[in-house]
Amino acid sequence: MDIRYEKTKLNILAWCIEDWTPLFSVFSFVEEFYHYEDLEVLKNTTLEIVKNLLEEGVIEAGFLQKDNTFKVWDKEIIEIIKEIKIKWDNLGRELYPHEIVWFDITEKGKKEFEYLNKLPELEDDPFYRDEN
Numbered sequence: 001m002d003i004r005y006e007k008t009k010l011n012i013l014a015w016c017i018e019d020w021t022p023l024f025s026v027f028s029f030v031e032e033f034y035h036y037e038d039l040e041v042l043k044n045t046t047l048e049i050v051k052n053l054l055e056e057g058v059i060e061a062g063f064l065q066k067d068n069t070f071k072v073w074d075k076e077i078i079e080i081i082k083e084i085k086i087k088w089d090n091l092g093r094e095l096y097p098h099e100i101v102w103f104d105i106t107e108k109g110k111k112e113f114e115y116l117n118k119l120p121e122l123e124d125d126p127f128y129r130d131e132n
Helices: 005-016 023-034 037-056 075-090 107-117
Strands: 057-064 070-072 102-105
Touching: 005 023, 005 102, 005 107, 023 037, 023 070, 023 102, 037 057, 037 075, 037 107, 070 102, 070 107, 102 107
Parallel strands: none
Antiparallel strands: 057 070, 057 102
């Protein structure tokens, strides 16, 4: 088990249960659990995690509409990742909280969250961060 990945996934799913979650939050969790200094490595890791979560079927990608509804992107996963990468690379600056893409949890994601949330090895201690 890759503890960093599972902790990142658990946190992303927890946020998605509460509300639609922007790419910015996913990036923040990757930064928190992976501790990479290089922005490109952080971006690529974030994209890889998003791809994995989409492939696992635990989240859906989409965007918030003006009427505050969530519209799922009807695209293949490879196209979703490609679009996110292109838009992110073209920003030419740091990512802001409400840009590019949002994520929603699926029923499978809710079950995965319940499972992960019960694993003792994924418990977070705010005074100790596992550097692995």
